[in-house]
Amino acid sequence: MKSRSSRPKSGSRLKAEHLSPFLQDGATVVISSAEDRGAAEHLTGLGLIAIQSREYVRCANPEDRDFSRSNRLCRGRIVIPESPSGGTLRCPECERAVYPENGKRCYRFSRVQVQPENVLRYIAGLIDPHGSVDERGVFRVNVSGHEVTVCVADYAALKFLARERASQIPTCFVVVSPVDVEERFLKESWVRRVTLAEVVADTHSLQALVRQVAAEGPPTLLLNASIPIFENAPSSVIVESPRVAILHRTFIVEVGNNVVHVNGVKVVARQAGPRFFLFRALWGQFLKDLKEGLPPDAFSPTPAADLTQLLEARSKGTETIDELSIRRTINRLQADIESQVKKELGIPVGREDIVETCRKSGQTDTDFGYRLNPITVVVRPRRPDMSH
Numbered sequence: 001m002k003s004r005s006s007r008p009k010s011g012s013r014l015k016a017e018h019l020s021p022f023l024q025d026g027a028t029v030v031i032s033s034a035e036d037r038g039a040a041e042h043l044t045g046l047g048l049i050a051i052q053s054r055e056y057v058r059c060a061n062p063e064d065r066d067f068s069r070s071n072r073l074c075r076g077r078i079v080i081p082e083s084p085s086g087g088t089l090r091c092p093e094c095e096r097a098v099y100p101e102n103g104k105r106c107y108r109f110s111r112v113q114v115q116p117e118n119v120l121r122y123i124a125g126l127i128d129p130h131g132s133v134d135e136r137g138v139f140r141v142n143v144s145g146h147e148v149t150v151c152v153a154d155y156a157a158l159k160f161l162a163r164e165r166a167s168q169i170p171t172c173f174v175v176v177s178p179v180d181v182e183e184r185f186l187k188e189s190w191v192r193r194v195t196l197a198e199v200v201a202d203t204h205s206l207q208a209l210v211r212q213v214a215a216e217g218p219p220t221l222l223l224n225a226s227i228p229i230f231e232n233a234p235s236s237v238i239v240e241s242p243r244v245a246i247l248h249r250t251f252i253v254e255v256g257n258n259v260v261h262v263n264g265v266k267v268v269a270r271q272a273g274p275r276f277f278l279f280r281a282l283w284g285q286f287l288k289d290l291k292e293g294l295p296p297d298a299f300s301p302t303p304a305a306d307l308t309q310l311l312e313a314r315s316k317g318t319e320t321i322d323e324l325s326i327r328r329t330i331n332r333l334q335a336d337i338e339s340q341v342k343k344e345l346g347i348p349v350g351r352e353d354i355v356e357t358c359r360k361s362g363q364t365d366t367d368f369g370y371r372l373n374p375i376t377v378v379v380r381p382r383r384p385d386m387s388h
Contacts, residue, residue, distance in 0.1 A: 016197040020178035025114040059091040065103035093273035143214035190219035286372040301358040301369035
């Protein structure tokens with residue numbers, strides 16, 4: 001194998017923790033420290049990522065002239081379009097009209113685009129496979145007469161991620177995206193893997209790991225199971241029948257044009273922006289499943305990717321939205337509902353009694369995401385006084 005260092009030629013040595021945020025495709029990052037700048041410049045220099053910089057203003061900012069007219073608790077950020085369309089910009093959280101040109105302080109953020117083909121070329125250059133490529137993202141390396149597969153898990157076909165294959169053909173896995181790495185990989189001691197951030201930072205040598213895999217050979221002991229080595233989403237939460245413990249709890253949900261009530265308590269309003277519109281999206285799917293007479297286990301979760309597309313379409317390009325921000329918004333929605341119901345009614349309510357989180361239960365199961373809990377949610381038509 002070829003030996004090639006990936007360390008920066010100048011400055012202090014970069015750490016994997018500095019590089020990781022820049023290896024999540026589509027992530028938005030704020031480059032505010034020397035470590036951030038060093039990581040961004042190094043990865044860009046290697047061709048592994050491209051960075052698109054954009055500007056934004058804060059809806060409520062004490063340094064702005066319009067602070068007195070704003071909702072001072074609003075945390076909304078408004079992205080300034082690269083090509084102004086002449087339309088009014090509005091805060092995605094509270095819907096307030098915002099005019100960046102009227103003395104508002106501008107901030108800059110960056111959006112990362114990982115370059116898959118350059119990533120594969122970079123890894124190929126490190127292991128020197130001499131053109132021995134099985135399929136995209138899969139290389140075969142000969143180490144002292146022993147064949148080892150180097151599999152880039154993010155880009156490889158599903159068959160190369162099968163546990164059965166890896167248990168027979170010594171395989172070293174490289175993972176690019178830093179999101180939920182521990183949860184996505186099979187927790188067995190014989191699985192050898194490394195993150196791209198660790199490789200670039202030289203925290204772990206890919207060449208040394210490949211030699212270790214070659215020396216160890218196939219594992220001698222295996223659990224009696226058939227499960228994937230790696231998944232594209234965490235599988236720690238299984239879509240399953242709700243536990244008997246919550247069967248006695250029910251919550252009456254009413255959804256109006258501008259507000260959502262649970263047992264008569266306002267839990268989210270239109271001013272909440274993304275939280276309100278995400279709830280409305282889940283509500284629509286819930287009513288559809290209810291109309292079709294489906295059993296609770298068959299109610300469909302809406303994937304985070306679909307919710308991302310819904311909010312992107314609604315923002316018309318004025319707001320940068322990714323799946324991580326969707327998950328954070330749902331988490332806030334779940335916490336807000338739980339807190340408000342407990343505060344106003346003092347009754348037992350779980351974090352997922354209204355909005356339920358569902359994730360993959362197997363490698364071919366694509367029904368994962370979020371849904372209204374079909375066991376605890378009871379529908380009631382909105383009352384006339386729910387217009388506010």
